[in-house]
Amino acid sequence: xxxxxxxxxxxxxxxxxxxxxxxxxxxxxxxxxxxxxxxxxxxxxxxxxxxxxxxxxxxxxxxxxxxxxxxxxxxxxxxxxxxxxxxxxxxxxxxxxxxxxxxxxxxxxxxxxxxxxxxxxxxxxxxxxxxxxxxxxxxxxxxxxxxxxxxxxxxxxxxxxxxxxxxxxxxxxxxxxxxxxxxxxxxxxxxxxxxxxxxxxxxxxxxxxxxxxxxxxxxxxxxxxxxxxxxxxxxxxxxxxxxxxxxxxxxxxxxxxxxxxxxxxxxxxxxxxxxxxxxxxxxxxxxxxxxxxxxxxxxxx
Ligand SMILES: [Zn+2]
Numbered sequence: 001x002x003x004x005x006x007x008x009x010x011x012x013x014x015x016x017x018x019x020x021x022x023x024x025x026x027x028x029x030x031x032x033x034x035x036x037x038x039x040x041x042x043x044x045x046x047x048x049x050x051x052x053x054x055x056x057x058x059x060x061x062x063x064x065x066x067x068x069x070x071x072x073x074x075x076x077x078x079x080x081x082x083x084x085x086x087x088x089x090x091x092x093x094x095x096x097x098x099x100x101x102x103x104x105x106x107x108x109x110x111x112x113x114x115x116x117x118x119x120x121x122x123x124x125x126x127x128x129x130x131x132x133x134x135x136x137x138x139x140x141x142x143x144x145x146x147x148x149x150x151x152x153x154x155x156x157x158x159x160x161x162x163x164x165x166x167x168x169x170x171x172x173x174x175x176x177x178x179x180x181x182x183x184x185x186x187x188x189x190x191x192x193x194x195x196x197x198x199x200x201x202x203x204x205x206x207x208x209x210x211x212x213x214x215x216x217x218x219x220x221x222x223x224x225x226x227x228x229x230x231x232x233x234x235x236x237x238x239x240x241x242x243x244x245x246x247x248x249x250x251x252x253x254x255x256x257x258x259x260x261x262x263x264x265x266x267x268x269x270x271x272x273x274x275x276x277x278x279x280x281x282x283x284x285x286x287x288x289x290x291x292x293x294x295x296x297x298x299x300x301x
Contacts (some may be wrong), residue, residue: 181214
């Protein structure tokens with residue numbers, strides 16, 4: 001009993017029992033110790049194997065995640081390029097006679113920097129918008145950022161209503177059929193065309209998102225976007241007088257290859273009175289006035 005008291009309590013019961021009842025207890029004990037050591041060694045080996053296996057698994061996971069990200073980015077890239085092919089925005093639904101092939105322009109790998117254009121003009125790029133001689137240029141070469149959402153420009157709007165008031169005095173009723181259009185609205189419009197008629201046809205009648213002048217808030221479709229507007233008293237009055245209020249017929253007849261758009265007698269763009277009068281009197285389009293192209297192949301995005 002004294003012995004037992006001297007021993008640490010966790011020894012007492014079982015050790016006492018082994019010593020007293022089994023002579024081979026010490027042997028059995030050492031065997032058990034060895035077995036325990038063996039088990040510990042086995043466990044260590046097992047742990048080592050598990051750790052190595054775990055490291056391999058982690059390495060494999062990292063590898064697959066990394067390569068998965070790559071392909072994910074590629075997928076995202078191709079998605080965005082597909083989206084940018086689809087994104088366009090056109091302008092006016094009714095303009096459908098333009099036959100310029102835009103399939104080639106679809107290759108977004110144009111190396112021509114638009115900035116190399118407009119030689120002799122003052123070019124300023126502000127937050128992704130290009131101003132040439134102070135005029136915001138938006139066409140197939142020059143786009144607007146998706147985030148640019150100014151609404152209808154108040155100066156242009158005031159100029160329109162001044163014009164409409166004077167027109168009304170002449171017995172002509174002018175109103176805004178379509179003014180500001182957001183990037184998203186243009187995207188929807190263009191995508192509808194692309195879905196209905198295919199990308200190539202859509203590019204003939206519609207601008208890709210970011211490329212519609214309507215997103216600038218500086219243009220309007222007057223009264224309609226139907227070709228029946230051509231030759232009406234309203235269309236004639238507009239063409240003869242809009243420059244006095246700072247507007248130009250943005251896509252004039254005979255300039256389709258330069259503007260990239262069909263003649264649209266209803267689509268006017270505010271550029272200010274001085275520029276409008278000069279452009280109109282010279283019988284040129286805005287691209288000629290600013291010495292720039294309008295071609296998706298030249299677009300930077
Ligand atoms: Zn328009």
